[in-house]
Amino acid sequence: AQSVTQPDIHITVSEGASLELRCNYSYGATPYLFWYVQSPGQGLQLLLKYFSGDTLVQGIKGFEAEFKRSQSSFNLRKPSVHWSDAAEYFCAVVTSGTYKYIFGTGTRLKVLA
Amino acid sequence: NAGVMQNPRHLVRRRGQEARLRCSPMKGHSHVYWYRQLPEEGLKFMVYLQKENIIDESGMPKERFSAEFPKEGPSILRIQQVVRGDSAAYFCASSLLGRTGGRGSEKLFFGSGTQLSVL
Numbered sequence: 001a002q003s004v005t006q007p008d009i010h011i012t013v014s015e016g017a018s019l020e021l022r023c024n025y026s027y028g029a030t031p032y033l034f035w036y037v038q039s040p041g042q043g044l045q046l047l048l049k050y051f052s053g054d055t056l057v058q059g060i061k062g063f064e065a066e067f068k069r070s071q072s073s074f075n076l077r078k079p080s081v082h083w084s085d086a087a088e089y090f091c092a093v094v095t096s097g098t099y100k101y102i103f104g105t106g107t108r109l110k111v112l113a
Numbered sequence: 114n115a116g117v118m119q120n121p122r123h124l125v126r127r128r129g130q131e132a133r134l135r136c137s138p139m140k141g142h143s144h145v146y147w148y149r150q151l152p153e154e155g156l157k158f159m160v161y162l163q164k165e166n167i168i169d170e171s172g173m174p175k176e177r178f179s180a181e182f183p184k185e186g187p188s189i190l191r192i193q194q195v196v197r198g199d200s201a202a203y204f205c206a207s208s209l210l211g212r213t214g215g216r217g218s219e220k221l222f223f224g225s226g227t228q229l230s231v232l
Binding site for chain 2: 009034044102103
């Protein structure tokens with residue numbers, strides 16, 4: 001069965017530090033991969049997505065993610081975190097031709113001033 | 114260009130009452146999806162609807178839950194005789210197309226959710 005694992009429930013970083021949020025998926029073929037961010041009281045906003053092509057994907061707000069097939073991973077990175085990045089981040093996968101997104105359990109990011 | 118609109122933002126019900134959650138998709142979108150987020154969990158797919166049709170309700174609990182997307186008006190998720198375990202955030206999403214395409218242009222747009230609390 002398809003699944004998405006986000007091993008880190010909570011992460012705390014200092015403002016200006018680099019960030020990496022982990023995401024591993026389980027699926028036989030190449031999936032479509034997404035990272036969403038959920039700020040308190042808000043809906044999910046798409047940060048970036050990977051469908052095919054270049055395995056390093058650039059997103060909004062300075063985020064990027066790298067698809068590594070050999071590791072079944074799609075980790076989210078940002079070189080310098082801002083206080084406004086504090087939120088919950090969800091990795092999601094969907095298979096070609098379907099619409100059922102499978103979400104990880106999320107990573108809650110706290111940013112220290 | 115309004116996004117996906119959900120109301121109410123917060124809904125409080127007592128056990129045994131009915132909860133009705135509304136979702137208006139983005140303009141031009143005819144595909145609606147409902148997801149449920151239980152505490153400390155990720156979002157779980159519940160149901161996929163097109164106008165006047167339920168396409169896939171494989172994620173819906175077998176009893177008490179129903180969804181509709183009429184020709185006119187918003188999509189409605191209805192929970193009858195609510196229980197405490199129904200307390201969760203319910204998110205609606207919409208899309209232009211119902212299937213992910215090879216060009217990678219398809220994506221879901223999510224609303225801000227309805228937080229249901231059952232007392």
